Amino acid sequence: MLTQIINGRILTPQGWLKDGSVLICDGKILEVTNSDLAVIGATVIDARGMTIVPGFVSMHAHGGGGHDYTEATEEAFRTATNAHLKHGATGIFPTLSSTSFERIYQAVDVCEHLMKEKDSPILGLHIEGPYLNLKMAGTQYDGFLKTPDENEYIPLLERTSCIRRWDISPELPGAHDFAKYTRSKGIMTAVTHTEAEYDEIKAAFAVGFSHAAHFYNAMPGFHKRREYKYEGTVESVYLTDGMTVEVIADGIHLPATILKLVYKLKGVENTCLVTDALAYA
Template sequence: MKKIKIVNGQVITPYRIVKNATVLIKDKKIEAISEGDIEVAGYEVIDVKGNYVSPGFIDIHIHGGGGHDFMDGTGEAYLKIAEIHAKYGTTAMAPTTLTCSKEDLLTAIALYKSATVKNTRGAQFIGMHLEGPYFALNQSGAQDPRYIRNPDVEEYKEIIAYGQDVIKRWSVAPELPGAVEMGKYLKANGIIAAIAHTDAIYEEVAEAVENGYNLATHLYSAMSGVTRRNTYRYAGVIESAYLIDSMDVEIIADGIHLPPPLLKLVYKIKGPDRIALITDAMRAAGMPEGESILGNKETGLKVIVENGVAIMADRSSFAGSVATTDRLVRTMVQMADIPLVEAVRMMSKTPATIMGIEATKGSLTVGKDADVLIFDENINIKTTMINGEVVYTSAEFSN
């Protein structure tokens, strides 16, 4: 039974920072948190020397990193992506697919199942996020248009049956024929129905929300805003997400997909308890800039990574991101002027709540999993701990 005592830390709770605090970890769980010292014997002591002690970051929308993509068709890709992102503070993630064939989706699910039991050194897998293929062609963005199609009842029921207890979320354009019925089916099967790559107007979003959809996938990206049809204006998905209080939203907070004024606007209207920060990272995350591939390394789309973002080769749109979770928190604090406590909450507690795992993850609370980060004032990760095990320590911190 491993026992760890973290001392001299600035401990970030969901609502405040406890200075000069101690955290006790026992048997993979948070045992105690207290200001000042806690006198105990037999614990390995980690002196964080005034650095921040934070809950692990939870990324609910991620495609790849370190030169790998979840669509590569290999178990190694799953493990390597989990390992590379752990170095940047991600302790839990939802591997995300891209628009593809049914056969490729089933393969991705099978690989998730086998990789999960082998994943001991990287961010934990908390369920799969299927992004597509049921999207509006006009809002395809970086999704391969060859595979975009309307919801197919027999197809999605077969996929869900195969991925039972594995698929936790599915992103769909709600205005498509059959999408409302699909939302009902997803909800009945305990799967989060999310709105994405869509031209829906408010009336269609409202109906979707009434039938199971409760999350906006990468708000602002590949979705409708105010539109005009002949004489009349209609509110789009963006405005709907603001108007419908019960809707959660996720944002790619790299400062590029959404510039600081929009990050501030989303925060001002939705608040930290309705916003999950996501990387939407593709294989080039954690890699040098240059040419890369979105999706399967053999059949995916060619992209260019420059100036901290991935774009399509024809420069028509972004192509996922190369962000890591530490960068998201850093951007919210330094560029959007969001308090550190709330930026961390949007990267931990809120995504845990959205995914339904808040009972065990998302905050430094007694009894929860010991997913713990140590980082400095610039959100540079010094140590990543998953279930009480150190999986990464920076060279300068270990010395």
């Protein structure tokens, strides 16, 4: 079905456009034009006084609407996803916190089931942990943290293709073998909850770690040990060309000055904005 949205303030890569229109077919944007003349055969939506932006793809959100995806139930998945759809998301990768592999298998079953539904907004599963550096993980992960175990993750990833992203600490024993394997499966692997410095980040990028989760948060910056100074994870990611980043741009996790720095050094092509939302979002 062809749809034309007119009279709204349109956000484009070149800036704001007024008195134009957006043509959509089957949920995809066909064209953004500076003409608001009616297109023959199109259903017209008048967005006067409103803003028109592309639908958000939420790639790091743990929950919402009172439910957490780690509950691994259909109710939790549907409720949390609907909470984000109300605020502009059109696609989402549900995020699991560190948990047992039994719970991960349950979440995989739910995710696979929901992805088969027509026009499902669920695009795949995102796992954070349980392979995390204990010193950087926070108390919410107590009891589940461990080093990568190929006897756990290989059988899981051989069984399902719904897992599209997995975040772990790259300095853990076995983390590089993990990243090589996930890369072979087409899974985006991200550094997270880490204290890795430049040599480790450089080596991690070489084996498949291509992204930095909630950049600046749960990772150190420039620091000093005794009389010597060292780059932290933050500076190491900046120095690694090709490594993408995500930031929680809510003005609380990061101030505006740091967001400007990320924009300046990584640029829009290598940066995305995430909510990292929890159940109470």
